[in-house]
Amino acid sequence: MIIDCHGHFTSGPKALPEWRVKQLAAVNDPANAPKKSDLKISDDDIRSSIESGQLKLQQERGADLTIFSPIAGQMAHHLGNQQTSFVWSEVCNDLIYRVCQLYPDNFAGVCQLPQSPGESPEKCIPELRRCVEQLGFVGCNLSPDPSGGYWKDPPLTDRSFYPIYEELVRLDVPAMIHVSSSCNPCFQGTGAHYINGDTTAFMQFLTADIFKDFPTVRFIIPHGGGAVPYHWGRYRGLALDMKRPTVESMMKNIFFDTCVYHYPGVEFLTRIVPIENILFGSEMIGAVRGKDPNTGEYFDDTKKYVDACQNLSTDDRQKIFEANARRVYPRLDAQIKRRGK
């Protein structure tokens, strides 16, 4: 079984962004805000977008199941206010739920959280609980920068995040650390802000006691871990210089996906990071949509890169494609087992 741990519903029906425009237009005019029920998306709309997009590519590329969440760039926690984020998160998460209900073998839900700049992360707990306990979601996305590229909120290691981590532990679900869009002209989104978010989060974890305080909390750092594997020696050395727990000891809690869009990068990842800490991911349809003219293959068809790694045994590949995801997302494992797989 091949599990892609990183997919966003980027191919979703147009009614969703149209509803969002109305929501944002009414931020300061709540009487005219659209209701959730004003969003009209039929099952056929969902089937049409999924079957021509994510599901089509999933099947063409030989994956079986995608851990699926709302569009990262559209979480945009910095737009509107806390109430805007509450409603927008519910709308987006409900749509993911419908995808998972229509295609339970192909998609498992991960929710966005209603983070909002300057607001306590604790306020996200009810939506996290709803998604996991009522909608059957298997994890959440957690942004290290709800300010949208200005990094004005506290780091992930701040005590204000601790109630979230307590809840992650209680629910036994992991969080993928994933920024949203950048409104800072210094940071292009998918090439700078995304990768910086990954690198930044790792360094936050390295410099704080979060894994001492939450020994079983689990984070997926996407996009191959940002710059971390490439600079593995730097991080190992910094941890030693700072008398912090070793980078190796952080591997109880941190996992990287394979969203690295060239073969040498994926091969490098598998040689540097313990195999147990690598989860297959593609983020398709996402940041890079074209084909590499040198190979004729899609840049984000990362399964081909994992398949091609000569250094991986069959057992290694099974861990990267399936076993690690089932271990890191135990609620997904339980769902799959209930289906007899």
Place this chain on the structure above:
Amino acid sequence: MIIDCHGHFTSGPKALPEWRVKQLAAVNDPANAPKKSDLKISDDDIRSSIESGQLKLQQERGADLTIFSPIAGQMAHHLGNQQTSFVWSEVCNDLIYRVCQLYPDNFAGVCQLPQSPGESPEKCIPELRRCVEQLGFVGCNLSPDPSGGYWKDPPLTDRSFYPIYEELVRLDVPAMIHVSSSCNPCFQGTGAHYINGDTTAFMQFLTADIFKDFPTVRFIIPHGGGAVPYHWGRYRGLALDMKRPTVESMMKNIFFDTCVYHYPGVEFLTRIVPIENILFGSEMIGAVRGKDPNTGEYFDDTKKYVDACQNLSTDDRQKIFEANARRVYPRLDAQIKRRGK
């Protein structure tokens, strides 16, 4: 000849930070500001710190010459105001000049610029000229974030930077893109802010016409290019998706150093990035000061990693260690030639 393109005077005499404390204490009290002449550092003070620090390690590790600049983390453009930065840059650059005068075979100067948040980069030109034309410096450091971790100033591709680039072209000197310290609690300095600065700058260059407007301008992106080589496919794909000039075409203007603190990372760099675009660098004494317990070697002794790369020919190594630096820093090349080397 082995040229280390990336060294900061981190082992400098204590009188310098003591003077800086007084300068910052008097930001709003100019009458009590210390004068430049109040900074008392003798030639023996310099010899003592250099010979027990940078020069000692340079010689132990088998390099010949370090391209040397003030401490990156202490540039701190965000402290004080424009006038603070003017004076601080002069003080720091003058000290580098003295090092280069005392050890002309071992050190070549690179200046910090008196950038200041919200101020026009053009104001840095007089100090850049002074350092290159009067002090014999061969390049400068240019911060993509004078706000110290809040990224409030325009990107490097903003027109306000164009006068600087005109001057770099006129003087025929390159700039190393290097952030200073971070006062943003989200960003640890050497592990997050530094690497993010590199990745961010590359993506700024990818998305703008700067190399069309300045076909001969040259930038060194340090720390192995941040996350860029590891995500080479992502950047190649983004450039193609965005209908931008290819990443390959950017290699006329962008160079990476070898400040990647483990052998596999340096080996990876040399397999991904054209050899002509890699300059040997160590940033010693800098971000990581300890030894790797696995090897017993200093993490930042990057010469050992380059030496160990089986994929490099003798000619490749000569380019990385010497020829590329002499090409990218023509004023350095001229100085070395004048010394008959």
